[in-house]
Amino acid sequence: MTDYRGEQVVIIGLGYTGLSCVDFFRTRGVTPRVMDTRFTPPGLEKLPADVPCHLGSLNEAWLLDATLIIASPGIPLSHPELAAAREAGIAIVGDIELFAREASAPVVAITGSNGKSTVTRMVGKMAASA
Structure with a gap:
């Protein structure tokens, strides 16, 4: 497991995924900063009060x-503020990459627009019969 203490972590986008990332880092001793381009993103009411939050735009600083x-x-990686951060x-x-870095067990990732439930059932049956 990676030690994130001392890292300055920024999470872009709240909602379910953003909140789960906040929880992930807080359990590892890091209080991330959160930003969202929306003024009232979903999950805002569940964000812990001690987590700094910037709403309505990306905070380049x-x-x-x-x-x-x-x-x-x-958020497209071509967004000007993200491009500036990448160049820096x-x-x-x-x-997903964060999860993949931390996962120690084998993972079957099922993605896409169609057929996820069917493929998930099929993989479950394959694993059960292995």
Whole structure:
């Protein structure tokens, strides 16, 4: 498991995924900063009061001060503020990459627009019969 203490973590995008990332880092001794381009994103009422939050835009100063940025898939990596952070050498990852870095057990990832439930059932049956 990676030690994130001392990292300046910024999470872009709240909602379920953003909140789960906040919980992930807080259990590891890091209080991340959170930002969302929406003024009232889903999950805002569940955000712990001690977590700094910037709403309505991306906060370039926070991004450039970060050592690790967790970006929502809804924010394009070509966004000017993210591009500036990337050019400054700041690591930018998504929640799936964060999970993959931490997972120690084998993982079967099922993604896509169609057929996830069917494929999940099929993989479950394969695993059960293995």
